[in-house]
Amino acid sequence: MDIDVLDAPFDETALYHSKNETKFAVRNATVEDDEQLMKISAETVPSNGITLSYERHPSYLAASHAQYNRPDLKVVVPVDDPSIVIAMMNLGWRYCYINGQPDLMRYVADLRMNPAYRGAKVMRLLMDYVHDEIPQDTIFESVVLNANTVAAxxxxxxxxxxxxxxFYDEIRTFTVSQAVKPKAFNQYQFKTLTAERVDEANDFILKMKDH
Structure with missing residues (x-):
């Protein structure tokens, strides 16, 4: 696992506490949290009439490496039982194109909470952690669905x-249903992307961005 996911069990000194919420604390995720993380990450996300959830089986920690170049997962736990995960937020790094060049940027994603703890100051606690523990000049990127008013x-x-x-961009995503199967469909097929065809795939992406 990445260095920001602890292989060993946590200890009390690793807990972050805030004066705004004394019942809960923040700590790094550990490999022992994986089953709880999969359950919490599967919590549905509000959208425009569509229920969305994200599949992370068989391991959330392993799946996070597909989303991040370097995950940095924080979890919220009760102070009296730090083994229980009630919320999570990934603050890892991933490459983003800035002025046409790839550069590492912190990406806020998988902000999830056990529904039983909604209404507590859990989000305030996470924001306190970000404010106190991460350099003030850090730039975060996040993508929030329009209907997710809580996250927004x-x-x-x-x-x-x-x-x-x-607020720097708006992305619109459309779904297509009941599409007619193209007559020429049989001439196309799926193939696994191999290292030899990466340049070809990147060239296709660059051409399609104009659309």
Whole structure:
């Protein structure tokens, strides 16, 4: 696992505490949390009339390496029983294109909470962690669904002690249903992308970005 996921059990000194929420604390995820992480990450995400969830089986920690170049997963736990995970947030790094060049940027994703703990100050605790433990000049990227008003209110509104938001793009995704099968469909087939065809695939992506 990545260096930001602890292979050994946590200890009390590794817990982050905030004066705004004394019942819960933040710590690094460990390999022992994997089953709980899969369950929490499967919590549905609000969308425009569509129920979305994300598949991470058989291992959330392994799957996070497909989303991040370097995961950095934080979990929220009760102070009286730090083995129980009630919420999670991944603050890892991944390559993003900035001015046409790939550069590492922190990416906020998989912000999930056990529904039984909604209404507590769990999100406030996570934001306190970000404010206190991560350099103030850090740039985070996040993608929030329009209908996810909870996440939007946390990440997209300026407030004291929270990261300063900057709304920089809007992405529209459309679904297609009942599409007619093309007559020429049989001439196409799926193939596994191999290292020899990476340049060809990248060239296709560059051409299609104009559309």
């Amino acid at each position: 209110s946390i990440l997209h509104h300026e407030r004291s002690g929270f990261p300063l938001p900057y």
